[in-house]
Amino acid sequence: MTIEIKTATLQPIRNTFANIERRFGDKPASRYQEATYDLQGEANFHYRPLWQPQYELNDKSRTKIKMNDWYDLKDPRQFYYGTYVQQRAKHQEATETNYSFFEKRGLAEHLSEEVKSYLLTYLIPLRHVEHTANLNNMYGCAFGYGTAITQALLYNAMDRLGNAQYLSRIGLLLDGNSAESLTTAKQEWLKNPVWQPMRALCEEMTTVEDWFEVFIAQDLVVDTLIFNLFYSQLDEKLASMGARDIALLTEFMQVWNKDSSRWLDSVLKTVASESEDNSALLGEWVQRWRKKTLEALKPVVASMLDNSDALSIADASLEERLTKIGITY
């Protein structure tokens, strides 16, 4: 009886918040929608930032990209905080199993000195590239516009810190938790001539002003090339050196890259198809950073991989991605 009364008297007076209703109509909304759209302040800022008086606190003109509605850049994964951390916790748990399997079975002991030195010279230093990616995604998060893109950039930034930490833990597995391998790998990053152009590129990216350009340079150009070279081509090379087990330790990054690519491709497709101006800008930025990054990777790739086509293979994967997104120049 009571149940019938309840349904009769407990009709909701509205289905969702008014801003969501204005966008999507008067119907129940998803948690992603309610936790994303219009969250960021848009009007009547009280004071100009002391550190950038030329802009408002939240200001669309911090990039040359123009969107009629920045909330068009929605995340196909529908990540809000809760779904994001729960998704990552799942990956994390699987990764933890891999790492402890590797440790308990003493798999590091089966690695040849040559493999270990390979890892210290080429794989572990990538943690510094991931650190750069953390900075660059934070940059977009802080200076970007609209919760749709800024929250996704924050998740990406935290993921990159996570990637850097997993790479560091590979080092700790190799050196029995003394961190000596991290010191060695950092010296490679700082001193080894083959890494210097890439280090210079990382440093340069953190000084670029337009947040969307930084986003393109890092998440599209550098990441596509790096992931192909290090997690696909280097992975094969390590397998050929009898170090197939390392794939256990880089699986998180592989899974992450797939997840993140889905988001990135969708966002960039939307931006590119918004206007010719946007499309031209994306093309210009890609062209600039593609050239720089290929140059910067040349020495490290030449010394790391035997295949003289390695860089062109990576570049072809970038080309394929650009076509898919619709960036041409």
Added chain:
Amino acid sequence: MSKVYLALQDNDDSRYIVEAIIEDNQEATVINQPAMIRIESTGELVVRRSTVEEKIGRDWDVQELHLSLITLGGNVDEDEDQLRLSWNV
């Protein structure tokens, strides 16, 4: 000497943590408030992993404290074995 304090959500895990705190901190006072438990003490308060593990009957990571912690007052020193709150004066 000033008081340090922490407050925990009133849930099952917290009960064991509070038991452990009382055992390790003879001076501590426990105050029950709606949905929360506040524990205060003069000068210092320690949450020890080993004591909590004894009470809760399983491995317990000090960082798990953050699942139930609502607030704290005092300088924090946290490592693998304990979380210690203190004032220097």
Added chain:
Amino acid sequence: MVAKKLNLKDKYRALTRDLDWDYDYSDRKKAFPYEEFEGIKITDWSKWEDPFRLTMDAYWKYQAEKEKKLYAIFDAFSQNNGHLNVTDARYVNAIKVFLTGVSPLEYQAFQGYAHVGRQFGGAGARVACQMQSIDELRHVQTQVHAMSHYNKFFDGFQDWTHMHDRVWYLSVPKSFFDDARSAGPFEFLIAISFSFEYVLTNLLFVPFMSGAAHNGDMATCTFGFSAQSDEARHMTLGLEIIKFLLEQHEDNVPIVQKWIDKWFWRGTRLLAIVAMMMDYMLPNKVMSWKEAWEVYFEDAGGALFKDLARYGIRMPKFVETTAKEKEHISHQAWWIFYTHGHAAGFHTWIPSDEELDWLSEKYPDTFDKYYRPRWELAKEMEARGERFYTKALPQLCTTCQIPMGFTEMDNPTQIAYRSSDYEGEKYHFCSDGCKHIFDQEPEKYVQSWLPVHQIYQGNCGGANVEEVLRDYYKMNLGEDNMDFKGSSDEKRWNEWKRKGVA
């Protein structure tokens, strides 16, 4: 040779700050350009003590566990129509104030920490700020999700982000955070991590959330306490930043003291709204604002400032005024809203007789003398069908933006007015504290977007107040505003009661 194993602290360093390096190819100042303009001297970032040591894997794991629990409660809450379990529909107005006034601040905190989490040159501090940034995003989103159910059954929640950018009283919290975010990175941390998180937010989250539980609102209590479980980390960051700055260079001490003075006062003004929520908007009371102030500021803050004295830091300026204000502030604030209830996006009301007695008991030195007579008069007027509303738009304090309704603390019948002249204009303030803040940085505060001025200047559309409320604020007039008595919220609530569901 067996290498020495790392302890937790060293391991955490290896996994965070050791990721950074000294630049050789680009100018590091161009990558981190905002570290010097405030005059703060950082001689050695490596002295930074990590306030907590959560690597990302542990972060995802623990936070996912918290979220799982929290959303299980939200689901149960909406499936079981948990809104029917609150003590009284008046209570819901407190969380309307929360969603429109506080949740957008969580959003601004997310943005502010993202900014400093990119801009600090020290990687240890950066990572701590990034984690706080993502936590703050968590807070605003869980709050929206908790309120989502209330929004379906009560008025006043529906346009919270739109309102936050525009409505007159919401410019109080908005300007507070705009002020912090527009400041330099170190001031931001002293403002939010130290003054707000460490010294003052307990007053918002602990007794108020305990009050939510006490009033049958499990959704709010749960997000509140779940958010607070992150807050403990944020508080340790607040304490670390202040110790770090004070230990880096003695020249930092006066700068930090100046910021503490400013942000303590700015924070107490913001909390006037919380004071009124606790004393007037919770049907079941947990503790009075005055008691909460004594426990969470005077005792806890007192201990903190004693601890900081060794660095040459003293209690914030005007702290003695707050010792007097704790007796008055909640009553004066609720009176401001009661008399402007036609222009507010939530309902106001006269306290019940039982509540008036509780207030008399909790405020023996002031309530009967100054405030009870007002409410008795309001009751008489209401009984005559003349519920009192102030027609005039209030003058706002240029700094805190609260209507000028607070009194001299030594003469609680006299409204306090202060003013300063700057470049030929006169600016008005509610207190010595707000005047002092303006005088330190007039070029900043002359920019204030004062809602009442803006209405008079025609920047909010509408020829009269009603049009501004309806068209510019997007309030549903007659639904969102006015007295609780006679409101649609009340009618629906009584209907649920009558049908036996509430």
